[in-house]
Amino acid sequence: xxxxxxxxxxxxxxxxxxxxxxxxxxxxxxxxxxxxxxxxxxxxxxxxxxxxxxxxxxxxxxxxxxxxxxxxxx
Numbered sequence: 001x002x003x004x005x006x007x008x009x010x011x012x013x014x015x016x017x018x019x020x021x022x023x024x025x026x027x028x029x030x031x032x033x034x035x036x037x038x039x040x041x042x043x044x045x046x047x048x049x050x051x052x053x054x055x056x057x058x059x060x061x062x063x064x065x066x067x068x069x070x071x072x073x074x
Contacts, residue, residue: 009033015054
């Protein structure tokens, strides 16, 4: 998945059971999003555990590959 950090934050926010359908929810999400900065073009894995809970994990190996492509490093 490719996207902006704010949308990745929303991807984490929703499975936690929160909404942003009114001004209070949007303000709460903004506080959450600022406290959990996620990179634009970051690489994350969304996993559903055997307990049914969702987890998001940064994929550091893939993120290094993407970073090296943008800087020209190998």
